[in-house]
Structures are given as C-alpha cells and as structure tokens.
Amino acid sequence: MKVFNTSQIRQCDQYTVENDEISSIELMEKAALACFEWIKSQFSANYTYYVFCGKGNNGGDGLAIARLLLEENYKVETFVIQSSSNFSTDAQINFDKYPDSVSFLENDDFEIQQENKKIVIIDALFGTGLNKPLEGNTQKIIQKLNHIKGKKISIDIPSGLFSDSLPSEDQTIFKADVTLSFQFYKRAFLHVESAQYAGKIFILDIGLNSKFIQDEETNNYIISSKSVSDNFKPRDPFSHKGNYGKVALIGGSYGKIGSISLSTRAALKIGAGIVFTIAPNCGYSILQTLAPEAMFISGGDEKLITEIKISTEKTTIGIGPGLGKEKLTKVALEELLKSIQTPAVLDADALNIISENKSMLNLIPKNSIITPHPVEFARLFGDSKDSLEQCELAREMAKKYNIIIVLKGHRTAVLTPEGKCYYNITGNAGMAKGGSGDILTGMITGLLAQGYSPQIAAQLGVYIHGKAGDYAAKKYSQEAMTAQDIIHRLPEVFLNIKK
Template identity: 50%
Template sequence: MKILTASQIKSCDITTIEQGISSINLMEKASGCCGRWIEEHFNVTDKFLIFCGTGNNGGDGFAIARMLYEKGFDVEVYIDQENLNFSNDAEINFRKIKQIGGIGIHDFNDFLNINREKTVIIDALFGYGLNRKLSGKNKTVVEKLNSIKVVKVSVDIPSGLYADKLPDGDSVVIKADFTLTFQLYKRSFFHPETGKFCGKITVLDIDLDKEFIENAETDYFVIDEDLIKNNYRPREDFSHKGTFGKSILVGGSYGKIGAVLMTALSALRTGSGLTFTMAPDCGCQIIQSQIPEAMFIGCGDKYVERIEIQEKAVYGIGPGLGKDKKTQNALFGFLKYYDEPVVLDADALNILAQKNWLDLIPKNSVITPHPLEFERLFGKTNDSFERIELAKTKARELDIFIVLKDHHTAVITPDQKVFYNITGNSGMAKGGSGDALTGILTSLISQKYDIENACIFAVWLHGKAGDFAAEKFSKEAMLPTDLIHEIGEVFKYLVS
C-alpha cells in the first residue's frame, strides 16, 4: 500500500469528487465507515462525547454524532461556540444535528466531569490537513482530554499531528487509543515520536479514486498482506534440498553461542535447504544437540578466527560474534575477497562502525541495524524522520539494503524506496529477536528471493510470528525462541 503526502491525499479527494461523488456524500461515506466501526467495538450503553472542529474533520464528527444517535447511542457534541465559521460540508452536517433534540451541543468550556467507565471521546477536531500547532481553546481542550483516562478515538488522524512530519517542539497532540484513518496510512503513524499518539490504527476504505492512487508517485509504502501474498512463493512438490539454497550463519563467541543458534534455527524454520553454523568450537556441542539439522563448521576456539568462503552460499554474519581482534581480522578478510550479497547484523555492524569499513560491504547486501547501531555506522540524527532520510542516502551511496529495526521496522532500498512494516509488537523487544530476523533474511535470500522482496517478506514474517507468539504467551512472557517456533504457523496462515 502506498503512503501519500497530505497534499496528494487532498488531490485524491478532489479527483474522487470530480469523478462523480459530491463532497457531502464522500463525507457521509467516511462518517458511515467510522460509525459502523464504533457500533462494532462499543456498547450502546456507552456515552459518546464528540469534539468537533470547524473543518471537514468536524463535519465527519457531526455526521458520526447523527448516525450514532440514530442507532440508539447517547451522544453529546462539543464545539467552540465562539467560532462557528464551518466549512460548507461541516455546516450542512452541523445544521442536521441541531434539528435533533436528543443531541446536546455544548461549548468546549462546558466540558467538565464525566463518568469515566462509560464514556468514549471521539476526536474530530483536525484532520490530515493541519499545518500549524494547536492554540487557544483547541489546545486547552486537547490538554484536558489527555488528562482524562477514558477511551479516545481519533477520526482520520489524532488532532495536532501532522501527516508527514514531526509536530513543532511544544505542540499538543491528542493521545488516541484508536485512530480511524481513511483509505491510506499517513507516514507519521510509523515513527516513534508521532506514532505513539495513534493507538491502534484501522484503515477504512472510502473508495477514493483508485486510478489516482495507482498513478501517484511516492517513495513510501506499507508492507501489507497483499504485498506479501504477491511475494510469497509456496514450495513446489518436485524439488530437493538444493532447490532451497545454502545458508551459512556466522557468529557466536564464548558465552554468546545462543545468538547464532537462534539465527540458524530461524533460517531452518524459514525453509533453508542446507544450513550451516560457522562458530567457535566451544559452541559445537550446544548447537549440534539443539539443532541437529544444521551442520557445524568450526572457525576458532572461543571466538570466530576465520570465515571460510564457500561457493553458492548466502552468509548471515554477526549474532553473538563479539569484537575480538581475531574476529575483526576474520571479518575484514572475508569482506575483502567476498563480493556476493551478505546479511550483516549485530557485532558485524559494530566492527564495521568501529573500523570504518563500510566500503567493504558487497553491493546488494543487507544490514539490519537498530537505531543505536545505525548511529554508530552513519552518525547522529535529530529524530527518526531524519534517520530515515539519512538511511535513504546511505543505501543509495553504498548500494545496499538497510533494514532499520524499530517498532515499525523500515526497509530502505538502494533506489530510496521505504517500506514500513506493520506486524510485530513490544514483546519482541528482547535480546535474540534480531538474531531471528537475520536467520529469516539469510534463508529467504538463499532461496533465491529477490533481495528487496526478501527484506520485505522477512520483516513481515518476523513480526507476524511475533504477533502469534504474543497471542499465545503474552508480550511479557514470549521469548524469541517462541517467535521462531511460530514461523510455521505464519506459513500456514499464508496458505489458508
């Protein structure tokens, strides 16, 4: 799914209207989608307080109020009664609710005490077109709403949030539990500084012009299930282990053998035909006893001291590797003579940053840094938006793929496309989760997935397995090994 800018979304709205639907009917359709979602997720006994601005987002709020009232919900509407300069469509819907005696209309200043257990706040103050920070009554009411612990649902986007960039430094943004957005995700949903305001996001299809969206140019995309199902290649019956590639997972050091073990296990679970661990001899018994399907190649006593180059193999290097001097020399020697794509993670990245060996990375390779590792590699940025832009620059300069790990992991390609992942959860914030991703990536590349598709599929698969593990064990209790064991359930899900 594409991510469009606020100006592109506005143009898409206009194009949709030009194709034959009136703006008021488009608003009715959007509001109807919100109303139906609310009906499905809340009880008719709940009380709804709907806060409306003067623009079309407020018009959505007025229409939602009418629709909920007609379904038997208890609805109150709050507006700034000193500013009734509504947009044309908002004015039409405001007049409609004024004719309904059962909907109370109040000023923002009248908002006082509420029954917290039975109240739901609907935020329809400002939509995606906001381009200034909140002030005056709008700022005051958002601050008051944020101070109250009740469920809050934002229409289109949390009020105060911009679609494409960070809010101004002292901006006030409503903290939503749910965001009901229209047709497309906004880019700000995926960054830690801004996404934290959105809660759980639901995209509602309101039939915006599909031809406009298809033709719109953008560098930003969401990894959704349609994209994954187009990428996924089920195994053919007439095949053999050689069909599915050779993965060599290099890593481990004394006390950190578990990292490369999990990487190998995840590669096997993802379908690697032949899987090798290249690790210090101190880990041989551990690895062979835990995953007998993976062959072992010794490469040192307690540390990786050499990395043997084998033909027709894909290497994943880094988990538990350590930064011993001999290990650094081994990595240097390998990268100096190896020119095929490789997956680099963890201590391999830390060694590269420490030695400034970035130019040794083979073209079309994949690196998988978390934000701190990214900073060590490429320098400090002020925020995650800047980090993505720097990643785009470095991916192009080095001709590599960067899998930038975060709550919404982003895949950045050499041609500067950015794919945001929407699977995964905070239960994956445990040591070992990244090692599993390295194994998944290496396995998919060894199975001859196009590298861009391998990256996209890997981060989705990794996150989806994490979601299945969290559902089964809870976010707190789930382990990275639980995630690995759920990979099979994800493949079953894909073919169901």
C-alpha cells in the same frame, strides 16, 4: 500499500469527486458511516458518546458520526469549538443536519460525567488541515480531554498531530486509544514519536479512486499481507534441498553462542535447504544439539572467530550475531567481505566492527542487507534528531552504498538503493527482548538463499518475523513470550500465507 502525504491525499479526494459519481458531502458521509459501523461493532449502546468537533471537514465527519449515533438511539453529546472561522461547506451542511442541539465551546469549561464509567470520547477537532501547533482554547480543551478517563477515538488523525512530520516534545496532541483513518496510513503513524498518540490504527476504506492510487507515485509504502502472498514462492513438489539454497551463519563468541544458534534455527525453520554455522569451537556441542539439522564449521579458535573457511560462491552469508569485535575477528570479517561477490546479510557486531572501521563500508557487496537497530545505525552513519530524520538518512545511505537497510524498531523500515522505504506493521512489544534480532538475521539470510531477491527477502523477512511474533504474543502473552517463541510460531505464518 502506498503511503501518501497530506497533499497527495487531498488530490486523491479531489480526483475522486471529479471522476467518480460522488460529491464531497457524499464522501464525508461515507467516511462517517465507516467510522460509525466500526464504533457500533466495538461498543454497546450503554456508552455515552462525547463528540468534539472543529469547524473544518474533520469536524464535519464528527457531526455526521454524532448524527448517525443519535439516529440509532445512542446517548450523544456534541461540542463544537467556537472560533472566528466559519464552518467548511460540508461541515456546515452536517451542522445544519444535526437533529439535536450542540454546545459551542469558548473555553474548556465543558463537563463530562466521570462517574459514568462507560464513556467514549470522539476527537473530530482537527484533521489533516492543521496548519500550526495548537494553542489557546483548543490546546486547553485537548489537555483537559487527555486527563479524562474513557475510551478515546480520533477521527482520521489525533488532533494536533501533523501527518507528514513529527511533533515537538511540548506540542499538545489528543492521545487516542484508537485512530480511525481514511484509506491510507499517514507517515506520522509509522514513527514512534507521533504514533504513540494514535493508539491502535484502523484504516477504513472509503472507496477513493483506485486509478489515482495506482498512478500516483510515492517513495513510502507499507508491506501488506497481499504483497507478501504475491511474492511468496510455494515449494515445488519435485524439488530437492539443493533448490533452497546453502546458508552459512557466522557469529557467536564465548557466552554468546545462543545468538548464532537462534539465527541458525530461524534459517532452518524459514525453509533454507542446507545450513552451516561457523562459530568458535566452544559452540560445537551446543549447536549440534540445538540445531542438529545444521552443520558446524570451526571458526578457528576456542572462544572467538578468527577464520572463516567457506566457499562463498554458492553460499549465502549471514554474519554478525554474537560475533564480538576482537582484532582477529575484524580481520576475518574483512577477508570475508573481500571474497564475497553476492549479496550477504550483516547484523550486530559485524556492523559494530564496520562502524569502528568506516572504510569497510565500501567492502559490503552491493545489494547486501544490513539490519541495524537505531543505535547500531547511528554508530555507522551518525546521529539524527529523531526517527524520521534517521529514516531519511538511511534512505540516503542505502542509495550511497547500494545496499538494503533494515532499520529495526517498532515499525521497522526497509530502505532500498532506489530510495524506497517499506514500513513493516507486524510485530509487537513482546519482541523487545534479546534474541529477536538474531532470529531476523537468520530468517532474512534463509530467504535470500532460497532465491528471493534481496529487497523481497528483507521485506518478507521483517513481515514474517513480526507476524510470527504476533502469533507468539497471542499464545504466550507479550510478557512471557521469548525470542525462541517467534521461531516456534512460524508454522502459523506460513499456513496463513498459503491460504
């Protein structure tokens, strides 16, 4: 699913109005109707709706939503911000059509009856037309709204937020529980500094022109469930274990055998044919017990990995979880990287070793996948001022080193050597626990071994990992789920992909 910037969304609107039999006011009505239907499906008529509108098209959406609510006898109070600018053409039409009176706000002296607990505040003050951070009265109004208790819904984008850039810390922005946005994810919804204002995001289809959407180019995408099922390869009934690849997961050190055992179990459970684990000898009994399907190869020492004895020709390597950074381990990693000809997966301490020996970056086989969290990324490639800048730096580094970078976080981004960015929107805060990343390494390595291209293995891996995490949270709660539960919920993910 493509992510467009504000100017592309505007062009898409315009193209739709010019090429489809729909006028801009009809498009606004469609957008408002989609919001109204969503609101109706979630809230009863017992709520009082306070609709705050600007004079642009976002305000026009708000006025149309307020009218639709009134027509179905919902209790509605509508406010319009008084300003020197005129209504946009379509907002003026919706203002004229509004069947009740509206209150014009010159400052923040509006009243909302708080003792009535069933309150919905609809923010239709500013949309994608915002041209500078809010100040003066609008700023005060939003600050006041942010202190009022009630359900808060932003239309298209929280007022005060820009679609394509991140806010400064002191910027005033409406804090929504839910954002109902039209047709496309906005980039601001995909970065933590801005996404926190949007709450839960629902993308409403308003039927914008599909040819435009197909033809318009972008470098930013969402990994959609459709792209996952389109790329998914069901197992051939006549296949044997040799068809599903040979994986070697390398990692663990004394006290951290758990991490490589999680990776091992994840690789098995994601469908890999044959799995080896290379770990220190202290991991032998643990691994043979926790993952009896996998074969153990000694890493050369009781507590550390000092040698990696595996033919890399037909084996897909995943290295890093719990590995440690001892000198002998570094040497073993260096030797391994020199011997690999095919893409591998590098995580955690494998990346930390490389960040302390930057020339090793050039040893990473091309099209390999590295899976840093933001701090590991910064160790490798330097600091960034925010997550958007870090994402752009990752795009450059993926191109420079010809690798795929899986930049982990609330919205993990997969950056490719062609400069594309694929955001993952599955997953939840229950996964913010030690071990979740080790599982992702095992999953991506297991998918790569099964013949998925590195880019698809990375995209499927992060999507499936997050989706399994969502099933785990549903069953056990975000608090009580542990990383292992992500592995346990993989069956639900596969059964649903196949549907």
